[in-house]
Amino acid sequence: MTPVTALSVASEIYPLIKTGGLADVAGALPSALLRHGITMRTLVPGYPAVMAGIESALPVHSFSMLFGGPARLLTAHKGNLELLVLDAPHLYNRPGSPYSAPDGKDWPDNAYRFAALARTAAEIGQGLVPSFVPDLVHAHDWQAGLTAAYLRYSGKPSPATVFTVHNLAFQGQFPRELLATLGLPPGAFSVDGVEYYGSIGYMKAGLQLSDRITTVSPAYALEIQGPEAGMGLDGLLRQRSAQLTGILNGIDEAVWNPATDKRITATYDLATLSARAANTRSVRELFDLSPDPDRLLLGVISRLSWQKGLDLLLEALPVLRAERIQLALLGAGDPDLEARFKAAAEAYPGEIGVMIGYDEDLAHLIQAGADALLVPSRFEPCGLTQLCALRYGAVPVVARVGGLSDTVVDANEMAIAAGVATGVQFSPVTGDMLSAALGKTRALFADRAAWQALQRNGMSADVSWRNPAQHYAQLYRSLLASRPRSNA
Numbered sequence: 504m505t506p507v508t509a510l511s512v513a514s515e516i517y518p519l520i521k522t523g524g525l526a527d528v529a530g531a532l533p534s535a536l537l538r539h540g541i542t543m544r545t546l547v548p549g550y551p552a553v554m555a556g557i558e559s560a561l562p563v564h565s566f567s568m569l570f571g572g573p574a575r576l577l578t579a580h581k582g583n584l585e586l587l588v589l590d591a592p593h594l595y596n597r598p599g600s601p602y603s604a605p606d607g608k609d610w611p612d613n614a615y616r617f618a619a620l621a622r623t624a625a626e627i628g629q630g631l632v633p634s635f636v637p638d639l640v641h642a643h644d645w646q647a648g649l650t651a652a653y654l655r656y657s658g659k660p661s662p663a664t665v666f667t668v669h670n671l672a673f674q675g676q677f678p679r680e681l682l683a684t685l686g687l688p689p690g691a692f693s694v695d696g697v698e699y700y701g702s703i704g705y706m707k708a709g710l711q712l713s714d715r716i717t718t719v720s721p722a723y724a725l726e727i728q729g730p731e732a733g734m735g736l737d738g739l740l741r742q743r744s745a746q747l748t749g750i751l752n753g754i755d756e757a758v759w760n761p762a763t764d765k766r767i768t769a770t771y772d773l774a775t776l777s778a779r780a781a782n783t784r785s786v787r788e789l790f791d792l793s794p795d796p797d798r799l800l801l802g803v804i805s806r807l808s809w810q811k812g813l814d815l816l817l818e819a820l821p822v823l824r825a826e827r828i829q830l831a832l833l834g835a836g837d838p839d840l841e842a843r844f845k846a847a848a849e850a851y852p853g854e855i856g857v858m859i860g861y862d863e864d865l866a867h868l869i870q871a872g873a874d875a876l877l878v879p880s881r882f883e884p885c886g887l888t889q890l891c892a893l894r895y896g897a898v899p900v901v902a903r904v905g906g907l908s909d910t911v912v913d914a915n916e917m918a919i920a921a922g923v924a925t926g927v928q929f930s931p932v933t934g935d936m937l938s939a940a941l942g943k944t945r946a947l948f949a950d951r952a953a954w955q956a957l958q959r960n961g962m963s964a965d966v967s968w969r970n971p972a973q974h975y976a977q978l979y980r981s982l983l984a985s986r987p988r989s990n991a
């Protein structure tokens with residue numbers, strides 16, 4: 504096994520800073536790749552949470568001016584994660600989320616904030632840090648999309664590039680007037696470069712200019728080549744389909760393990776499944792739900808956005824209530840959805856419990872206590888909560904889209920007979936079909952043996968990083984073998 508060194512470039516990384524699944528993936532991939540002979544370091548922006556959480560930081564480079572101010576590149580670690588941190592206070596030292604101000608509006612200088620990340624990644628790829636010159640740079644989502652552009656237009660020898668799409672809905676488009684300030688030559692502004700419908704497209708640049716493209720499930724890899732999920736980039740993705748692969752995400756088994764999880768009331772595994780009931784009781788208490796173990800307890804852990812389809816659950820509330828299903832929802836996002844769920848909880852106390860916010864501990868407890876976990880997304884590149892649900896014995900009820908369709912085996916007659924069913928899928932993604940799926944789930948729950956079979960099948964499924972890491976390692980190696988090593 505020839506050793507490979509790779510630089511991963513991501514705008515968030517668990518456990519330092521997380522707004523969604525990208526952080527989980529960026530945080531878990533390096534250690535999963537290690538056993539395949541791949542040493543990965545990750546470049547991340549020095550947001551306050553990152554600067555406060557890193558250990559043994561050492562400056563390895565100073566920039567006198569990086570998009571409007573001085574900056575430093577630090578090497579650091581967090582647990583097993585080897586990091587390069589871009590400490591650029593004028594770009595990152597501010598409250599709010601990585602992408603938006605506390606009032607919810609995108610930071611007005613996002614074009615520069617993430618160009619700085621990408622340009623630094625490109626420079627590391629070309630030898631900025633002599634002790635770490637990667638064979639390959641793996642950039643994630645639009646925030647890292649310009650990496651391949653800076654490499655391409657530098658005219659210098661470059662490492663191999665891989666670009667992963669985690670969500671095509673966020674594309675990072677900025678006015679063409681920024682081109683020179685971004686440090687890109689006029690020639691970069693073409694259909695073969697960063698130009699996208701008259702603007703500069705960061706996601707587009709990554710898709711156009713990287714050696715290989717991956718996305719986070721085989722189904723989504725196909726979907727984004729069509730007009731609906733392709734969101735304007737389907738033509739380019741069809742053109743580059745020979746370079747595009749779908750590799751499913753895994754979950755970090757050290758973080759998500761019901762047998763050792765310190766965030767839940769009672770630990771359990773396949774052999775001690777009945778111990779799970781203590782977690783179910785805790786969820787009911789926390790969400791003020793009536794203590795009725797015969798009722799199905801449905802969990803939701805989600806960003807509240809159009810993508811996640813939770814407005815359909817509001818439509819399906821009459822069926823939810825008719826089936827006597829209880830709901831424990833943890834989520835945050837769209838203020839209108841937040842308000843409607845809060846109103847539902849007030850209208851139906853004891854039946855519907857809602858917590859608005861972001862709470863990592865509570866997410867674990869819901870996985871450990873809910874009978875079923877609902878993910879009714881309109882599109883879902885991979886989805887991680889259904890993978891956690893499988894591992895924790897919460898039966899996933901999911902829309903048949905993207906990674907949800909690839910990871911949950913629907914409890915149809917044949918799958919049940921073959922002993923492979925792990926959850927319930929519904930399609931098309933409408934309130935009516937979701938209502939029907941809730942009815943079906945309730946009927947399965949009534950048959951305790953059938954239900955336990957679903958739980959056991961799910962808990963036995965491999966949702967780890969083992970297979971995905973092997974796929975990435977193969978992809979890296981075949982890419983490196985296919986191109987002359989041009990990195991000095």
Ligand code: ADP
Binds near residue numbers: 886
């Ligand atoms: P996405 O990245 O599109 O939001 P994923 O399913 O890939 O969806 O990843 C979501 C991640 O964020 C999971 O780890 C999930 O547990 C977590 N998560 C989502 N919403 C919340 C919340 N309100 N509180 C705690 N964790 C959450």
Ligand code: GLC
Binds near residue numbers: 523670883
């Ligand atoms: C995005 C997608 C989600 C995926 C995650 C990690 O946030 O919405 O489906 O699981 O990235 O790849």
